[in-house]
Amino acid sequence: MSASNPSAxxxxxxxxxxxxxxxxxWATMRGRPRLFGHHAGARRVREVVEACPDLGIRYLxxxxxxxxxxxxxxxxxxxxxxxxxxxIMKETKALQAQGVRVRFIGDRVRLDAKLITLMDDLELATAGNDRVHLTIALNYGGRDEVARAARRLAHDVAAGTLNPDEVDEETLPRYLDTHVLPDPDLVIRTSGEARISNFLLWQSAYAEYEFIDTLWPDFSAEELGRLCRSYGTRDRRFGAVPS
Incomplete structure (x- = not known):
């Protein structure tokens, strides 16, 4: 058990x-418009981010x-x-105070200029933080990400800076949006749906999955802790057999 994170x-x-x-x-069940649920979900993000250090989660x-x-x-x-x-405007100071580094992944082309500026500013403002690395997938799709990565890779091949014979499964990840991040160990989906919905298709090849019934606005740090403890009991062999 980590000395710096005693409850990890x-x-x-x-x-x-x-x-x-x-x-x-969640909102419909309470007779409220869907956006009411999205606002509740946004508030839940803060609790989960704050819980990460004590659970030993470095990347979220x-x-x-x-x-x-x-x-x-x-x-x-x-x-x-x-x-x-x-x-972004409301949480920037809190994220800074908590030592959270924020990154955004996804295609920004369809996003409005003001939102893009806020995203850029938040990334820059938190660039020196290292306690928790929070990555927000915004206008993101796994297939779209791989297609964009393949396009960038093809440009390098055409420019002569990349030998096509050297392209392998270690090469493509360098062109993904997540190239500076480790692959996820655990992927959680709330609300009872059991599908991955085009999320981190390449990166989650060997991730463990948890599909839970809890709706996102009801998700808690305690439930996250329970799922992390469950993960710790799993035998991660990555295709090998038990020794």
Whole structure:
């Protein structure tokens, strides 16, 4: 057990990724509009981030908005974009105080200029932090990420800076949005759905998965701790056989 993190579970995950699902259903169950649930979900993020150091979690990646979420109503999409802007403006000081380094992954082309500026500013403001690395997947899709990575790789091959015969499974990750991050050890999806929804397709090849019934606004630091302890009991062989 870590001396610096006395409550960290033995053998717990270093990198946890979360598909934060169930905000809309949580709000509907209370007779409120879906955006009410998204605001509740945003507040839950702070509790989870604050819990990470004591649980030995160095990296936390959260799925905030997918490339497929543009299919939602214009009202909901606009509300979510406004929520992202407010979250960044409201949480910057707290993230700094907690030593959290923030990164964004995903394609920024469809995002509005003000949001992009806020994202850039938050990344710059927290660049020197190292206690927790929070990665926010915004307008992110796993297939889209791999396609963009392959495009960048192809440009380097065409430019003669990369030998195509040397391209292997160690090469492509250097072109992914997550190239500076370790692969996730544990992926959690809330709300009872048992699918990965195009999230970290390459990176989670050997991740452990937990599909739980809890709706995201009801997710707690205690439940995260329980899942981390469960992870620590698993036999991680990565294709090998027990010794």
């Amino acid at each position: 579970p033995e053998g717990g995950p270093r990198h946890v990724a979360i598909i934060m699902d169930g905000n809309g259903r 990646t959260i799925f905030a908005f997918s490339t497929e979420n543009w299919k939602r109503t214009q009202l909901e999409v606009a509300g979510l974009m406004g929520l992202f802007r407010r979250y």
